[in-house]
Amino acid sequence: MDNHQSSSHPDTRRQLQMARSMCWHCQSEVTGEYFCDRCVKVQPVSKETDYFTCLGFPRRLMLDPQKLEAKFYELSRTFHPDFYQTKSADEQTISLSNAAVLNTAYRTLRAPIQRAEYLLALETGSVKDIRTSPPADLFEEILELQDTLEEYRASDRDSDQGHRLRSTLQTEQEALERRKHEMEAQLQQLFADWDKLQDAGEATSLARVERDRILKQMRDLLSNRTYVNNIVNDLAATIA
Amino acid sequence: MARIVGIDLGTTNSLVAYMKDGQPCVVPDRNGRTMVPSVVALTDNGLIVGDSAKEHLTRNPERTVYSVKRFMGKGLADVQNELAYFPYHVTETGGVIRIRLGQKSYSPPQISAMILKELKLRAEASLGESITKAVITVPAYFNDSQRQATKDAGLIAGLEVLRIINEPTAASLAYGLQQKTQGTIAVYDFGGGTFDISILKLKDGIFEVLATSGDTHLGGDDLDRVLVDLFIGDIRDRYGIDVGRYPDHMQTVRLEAERAKIRLSDELKTEITIELPEDKGLFTRELTRDQLESLVAGIIERTLAPCRIALKDAGLTPTDIDEVVLVGGSTRMPLVRQRVEALFGKQPHCHLNPDEVVALGAAVQADILSGGTTDMLLLDVTPLSLGIETMGGVMSSLIRRNTTIPASAKEMFTTYVDGQTGVDIHILQGERELVKDNRSLARFRLKVPPLPAGIPRIEVTFLIDANGILNVTATDMRTGQSQSIEVKPSYGLSDTEVERMIEDSFKFAAEDVNARKLIEARLDAEALLKTTNKSLVDAGHLISQEEAHSIRATLAQLSNATGGTDPRAIRTRMTELEQAAKHLNVVMLDDSLKNSLHGKKVSELS
Ligand SMILES: Nc1ncnc2c1ncn2[C@@H]1O[C@H](COP(=O)(O)OP(=O)(O)OP(=O)(O)O)[C@@H](O)[C@H]1O
Ligand SMILES: [Mg+2]
Numbered sequence: 090m091d092n093h094q095s096s097s098h099p100d101t102r103r104q105l106q107m108a109r110s111m112c113w114h115c116q117s118e119v120t121g122e123y124f125c126d127r128c129v130k131v132q133p134v135s136k137e138t139d140y141f142t143c144l145g146f147p148r149r150l151m152l153d154p155q156k157l158e159a160k161f162y163e164l165s166r167t168f169h170p171d172f173y174q175t176k177s178a179d180e181q182t183i184s185l186s187n188a189a190v191l192n193t194a195y196r197t198l199r200a201p202i203q204r205a206e207y208l209l210a211l212e213t214g215s216v217k218d219i220r221t222s223p224p225a226d227l228f229e230e231i232l233e234l235q236d237t238l239e240e241y242r243a244s245d246r247d248s249d250q251g252h253r254l255r256s257t258l259q260t261e262q263e264a265l266e267r268r269k270h271e272m273e274a275q276l277q278q279l280f281a282d283w284d285k286l287q288d289a290g291e292a293t294s295l296a297r298v299e300r301d302r303i304l305k306q307m308r309d310l311l312s313n314r315t316y317v318n319n320i321v322n323d324l325a326a327t328i329a
Numbered sequence: 330m331a332r333i334v335g336i337d338l339g340t341t342n343s344l345v346a347y348m349k350d351g352q353p354c355v356v357p358d359r360n361g362r363t364m365v366p367s368v369v370a371l372t373d374n375g376l377i378v379g380d381s382a383k384e385h386l387t388r389n390p391e392r393t394v395y396s397v398k399r400f401m402g403k404g405l406a407d408v409q410n411e412l413a414y415f416p417y418h419v420t421e422t423g424g425v426i427r428i429r430l431g432q433k434s435y436s437p438p439q440i441s442a443m444i445l446k447e448l449k450l451r452a453e454a455s456l457g458e459s460i461t462k463a464v465i466t467v468p469a470y471f472n473d474s475q476r477q478a479t480k481d482a483g484l485i486a487g488l489e490v491l492r493i494i495n496e497p498t499a500a501s502l503a504y505g506l507q508q509k510t511q512g513t514i515a516v517y518d519f520g521g522g523t524f525d526i527s528i529l530k531l532k533d534g535i536f537e538v539l540a541t542s543g544d545t546h547l548g549g550d551d552l553d554r555v556l557v558d559l560f561i562g563d564i565r566d567r568y569g570i571d572v573g574r575y576p577d578h579m580q581t582v583r584l585e586a587e588r589a590k591i592r593l594s595d596e597l598k599t600e601i602t603i604e605l606p607e608d609k610g611l612f613t614r615e616l617t618r619d620q621l622e623s624l625v626a627g628i629i630e631r632t633l634a635p636c637r638i639a640l641k642d643a644g645l646t647p648t649d650i651d652e653v654v655l656v657g658g659s660t661r662m663p664l665v666r667q668r669v670e671a672l673f674g675k676q677p678h679c680h681l682n683p684d685e686v687v688a689l690g691a692a693v694q695a696d697i698l699s700g701g702t703t704d705m706l707l708l709d710v711t712p713l714s715l716g717i718e719t720m721g722g723v724m725s726s727l728i729r730r731n732t733t734i735p736a737s738a739k740e741m742f743t744t745y746v747d748g749q750t751g752v753d754i755h756i757l758q759g760e761r762e763l764v765k766d767n768r769s770l771a772r773f774r775l776k777v778p779p780l781p782a783g784i785p786r787i788e789v790t791f792l793i794d795a796n797g798i799l800n801v802t803a804t805d806m807r808t809g810q811s812q813s814i815e816v817k818p819s820y821g822l823s824d825t826e827v828e829r830m831i832e833d834s835f836k837f838a839a840e841d842v843n844a845r846k847l848i849e850a851r852l853d854a855e856a857l858l859k860t861t862n863k864s865l866v867d868a869g870h871l872i873s874q875e876e877a878h879s880i881r882a883t884l885a886q887l888s889n890a891t892g893g894t895d896p897r898a899i900r901t902r903m904t905e906l907e908q909a910a911k912h913l914n915v916v917m918l919d920d921s922l923k924n925s926l927h928g929k930k931v932s933e934l935s
Contacts, residue, residue: 189737
């Protein structure tokens with residue numbers, strides 16, 4: 090499990106990325122992480138840098154929130170515009186856009202679901218958001234639920250019918266919430282699988298098949314979970 | 330780097346502070362007062378600000394502006410239902426409110442600039458150096474237009490506004506500096522005109538705002554109005570007088586309402602006395618704390634909903650909050666403390682002076698920017714979601730509320746019609762679905778090369794900077810060329826208008842200085858005239874007729890000059906008179922010395 094031997098380790102990748110770029114100020118080759126070694130000017134985070142790289146983490150799904158936060162704070166101290174007020178206009182612009190990228194990176198990676206969605210987009214090369222879709226086995230149930238919801242919205246809430254519909258919806262909400270938690274548990278398992286596969290770092294065809302399986306299942310689960318989550322929120326708001 | 334001061338530009342009171350030996354301190358005036366009332370009055374001698382302007386509230390209500398912060402970044406329609414409470418004349422030009430003072434109209438940023446200038450002068454007098462840079466605080470829940478208006482006010486006052494910082498977060502900086510706390514805190518800021526709640530995580534010198542919410546139109550002013558309505562109703566019932574028709578008496582009622590409210594924070598009941606119009610005598614009544622509390626309970630309750638939203642947005646429950654910090658004068662009300670305590674389930678912290686803590690925090694932020702303090706860093710959020718109008722009048726959100734700033738979002742635009750050369754973009758702020766329910770910030774037109782529909786690809790970057798202010802840039806993805814965008818604010822001054830106001834302000838500054846010099850010269854001249862006259866009466870017999878005559882002539886010339894408007898002419902005549910009366914003064918001195926030396930003899934002689 091030694092990350093440093095893996096050829097796809099982000100640190101190596103970042104260094105490669107940086108090595109290819111030149112300092113915007115003194116034109117020397119930038120080898121340092123965020124600053125030019127020679128003129129000590131802050132360097133813009135490359136457009137190609139993904140959020141994992143930006144925060145100095147490998148593409149894993151089970152990140153330690155404490156470590157993530159610590160890194161975010163550290164980099165905030167590096168890039169925040171507050172510390173560039175006495176610097177040149179160019180440096181201020183770079184600090185501003187770097188800080189904005191850093192904030193987006195942290196926001197994306199901090200929430201496990203968003204983190205997984207982002208990784209999926211990176212790994213499968215699709216930039217579009219994952220479409221939400223109803224779980225196949227819940228299709229009938231959800232159609233029925235939509236009808237009940239409509240009925241409830243149209244009904245007099247204080248009538249007997251209103252009360253009955255409301256309690257049906259409540260039961261449904263609880264069931265869907267349980268379902269959501271199940272899916273999240275399954276996702277958790279997939280996250281672990283993904284991390285294990287990455288840590289092993291094998292390039293066998295078996296590993297490739299496993300990788301595709303995880304990503305595929307993850308995509309389906311994520312899109313189902315979002316769908317269910319939206320309904321749960323909708324239900325909660327309606328019967329609140 | 331030149332010194333940067335921190336300014337709390339409040340609805341009711343404003344303060345200026347700076348960092349001294351690692352500690353922030355507020356600049357007092359000669360009398361030791363730290364707060365400058367946010368009041369501007371037009372008098373016969375020109376515009377005055379602060380305590381002296383406050384005296385004109387009842388004397389000269391139509392020409393005395395207070396609570397101008399409520400109008401910053403607003404259009405007339407936004408404030409329509411509270412205009413009746415203001416005695417001064419409010420209109421609108423070009424989407425911006427204007428306030429009429431005598432012959433001229435001023436935008437709220439111009440009025441605010443006068444308050445800022447007063448603070449600038451105060452800091453300059455105290456520090457003995459010129460002040461050109463400042464950090465200015467705004468309510469956390471201020472939208473983009475209100476922030477921009479505040480920045481404009483700074484510019485007009487001749488200040489480079491290095492940062493706009495949120496009031497509750499500023500307070501947290503001052504608080505964190507003193508308490509060295511770690512953990513999660515809630516800052517509840519209830520001032521004169523606005524309410525804010527911010528939830529922060531303090532850890533290793535990082536002040537990370539998790540969520541913020543509020544109401545930019547909810548403060549002590551609103552509590553006062555409830556009492557004003559009560560008293561006016563009472564007076565109408567008892568005396569059949571409509572006080573609303575007498576602006577000066579309205580102000581008396583308002584000020585007495587505020588004083589009564591403040592007294593009831595310490596006492597359980599209080600006596601109200603208000604002079605009635607038309608020499609109808611005095612209106613008196615008693616008001617108890619219970620009565621006040623039942624009248625304002627609803628308003629105070631309105632501060633709790635934003636607290637709950639902020640907690641939810643931060644993903645926290647009240648028990649997760651380690652400390653509740655109270656900021657703003659209105660948090661001195663016992664009922665406010667009770668409600669806050671009930672909501673968070675812990676006694677709020679109020680060791681810091683709630684009047685000064687925001688200004689102190691602004692000074693800390695100023696010190697961070699100038700490189701003095703390096704171990705503290707504030708990571709604030711944008712209070713409102715930012716989006717653009719899409720088809721069907723729906724807002725599409727680009728940056729969600731409570732996103733850490735700086736924050737950016739990119740959006741690709743293309744065309745729907747062949748040869749289309751522009752795309753209109755409408756920027757909005759708010760949490761609602763429909764465009765019409767959100768705040769319109771600005772509009773701009775994206776220039777597009779004429780090409781077949783769908784071919785152009787223009788990427789627009791919306792960047793909210795560390796001030797919470799939006800910057801828009803656009804790049805043509807096909808050519809890589811960036812395009813400058815001229816954003817037309819929906820509720821704000823255009824750049825050219827701000828520039829004109831800056832020029833005006835310098836012009837007025839010259840006029841103001843002249844007015845001040847004239848007043849001073851006249852006062853000095855009057856004093857000289859008086860003493861010289863007295864000397865002539867007392868000691869005229871000791872000098873020759875011709876000498877006395879020449880002194881009288883010079884005296885008349887000076888007296889003439891004081892009727893003019895040239896302070897230098899007055900000063901010249903004063904010097905002449907001093908010269909002419911020099912001998913007289915010497916003779917007088919000799920005489921009095923002689924008298925005191927031979928005091929005994931003189932008295933014996935008489
Ligand atoms: N002891 C008190 N009890 C109740 N209210 C008080 C007390 N002292 C001051 N206030 C009220 O506090 C308000 C002024 O507070 P503060 O100076 O914090 O406001 P501000 O900073 O000018 O306004 P804002 O922050 O809303 O722009 C006024 O409405 C005043 O009546
Ligand atoms: Mg305040």
